[in-house]
Amino acid sequence: MTEAERWKALAQGGRLTSTLRAEDRVTRFRPDIEYEVKLDAPDHCGDDPGELLNLVCRDIGDGHLLLDACGTRAQMSPRYLLDGTTELSLFRYEGEDLLKIKNHEVLDLAGCPVMRSFEAFRYGRRDIDAELARRDARPIGGLHKLRAKNFLLDLAETAVYSIAATVCVNTSGDVQRQVEIEYFGTVRPDALPADEGDCVSSLVAVAQAVRLRSAITLTPTSARKFDLVRVAAEGRHPRERG
DSSP states (O other), X not given: OOHHHHHHHHHHTTOHHHHHHHTTOOBOSSTTEEEEEEEEOOGGGOXXXXXXXXXXXXXXXXXXXXXXXXXXXXXXXXXXXEETTEEEEEEEETTEEEEEEXXXXXEEETTEEEEEEEEEEEEHHHHHHHHHXXXXXXXXXXXXXXXXXXXXXXXXXXXXXXXXXXXXXETTOOEEEEEEEEEEEESSGGGSOSSHHHHHHHHHHHHHHHHHHOSSOOEEEOOOHHHHHHHHHTTOOTTOOO
């Protein structure tokens, strides 16, 4: 069995990415930076992220993209805070308190916004409280988030991407439905992106391929979860920007 045949067999069982990670074969480009394309999904897709993800992924699998349909699900209710331009979100994940610290930038490439986010994490109440104590963060609000996630392997570049569908509801009842495609890593270390531009170009190409194969219309966006929280806090509609 060739390596490509083994990958396809693992992907059919939804075990490709977890196996590669267990074998320590996925190398990150810049572990502290998240590169992500966000796509708005139509309102008629409903409130089940698993069904939304199936509509997006059901025709992926031919050509150079290999679908690892692990179907991982999660739900959480993050509370958001803002310290200057730094976004903080506090929630429980897999039974543990977690604080995510993010700074966002939007790279616009050929009409497809790419979110470049510098990320850090604090785990457990002691480290979280210490981090918050040294900041001047003000609470913004919260939301409820449902997520379903698969992975994609680009066989040509041996690059791994996560593809997730999220359905989020803010405290005003506004709903945000999105598909998020994130560069995850590379199986062959010698195939790592040469630079950030290379990484972003590959990500955009995969996002465009997903859009072409999707059973629903997906629209590139730079709207964040934080934006959904903030419009509720300010009493605005989610589509009112600014």
